[in-house]
Amino acid sequence: MALLLLPSDIYSITRDPSGSLFFNYMTAPTTIDLDTELSAVNSILGSIGQAPVTSLVFTNPEIEFIYNLLKEANLEVQSEGWSYNREDHYKFTPDTNKHIPIPNNVLQMDVCEEEVYRTTDVVKRQGKLYNKVEHTYEFDKAIDMNVVWLFPFDDLPQPFKRLIVAKAAGRAATQLVSNPTLVQLLAQQEAYTRAICMEYECNQGDHNFLGMGHDQGYRSYEPFRGLRR
Secondary structure: OOOOOOOOEEEEEEEOOOOOEEEEEEEOOOOOOOOOHHHHHHHHHHHOOOOOOOOOOOOOHHHHHHHHHHHHHHHHHHHOOOOOOEEEEEEEOOOOOOOOEOOOOEEEEEEOOOOOOOOOOEEEEOOEEEEOOOOEOOOOOOEEEEEEEOOOHHHOOHHHHHHHHHHHHHHHHHHHHOOHHHHHHHHHHHHHHHHHHHHHHHHHHOOOOOOOOOOOOOOOOOHHHHHOO
């Protein structure tokens, strides 16, 4: 009788005193852990041929440098504004001094429908909202803003974690190794991970040609309905 051994199986073979063979099977465990900052740093280290670390202790200057590259890539990728970190019509309310403080994790912001009603032009100055039209920090009412937020690395969707790691790995190869071939290979990997992020964005963003936002609906022409008679 033939016995099929699967590559994913872990097994051992034992023989009893009579000479009979016994196969002991154990299915290999499946790892489903998502990326963390530690695994991201180890991925970057592995891409440039360095050994992984067990903790993010910055006694080694190279590890701190790699971690800073990861933070830079994280900031740049999230600054592009994606469906997971962009929030429209977010209300900012003035405090008792009529000032509107801006959280530190705001990467971009703009007044809703400012491209139509150009009565307000605001920017962030000194940690507060500043009105460039009225030249003042004071606001009499709440303002709805379109905001791009900065989130911690561990809270990001997995496709964007891989894009950030790929971008940081390319910079590490450029600045620490200076191997043109390796840089080119990592650039191809970054392009691949960006393509996955674009697919995620198209599926998750619910974009349409009409530019319709939330709480709105539109059903386009569906040819099959002409056959329902």
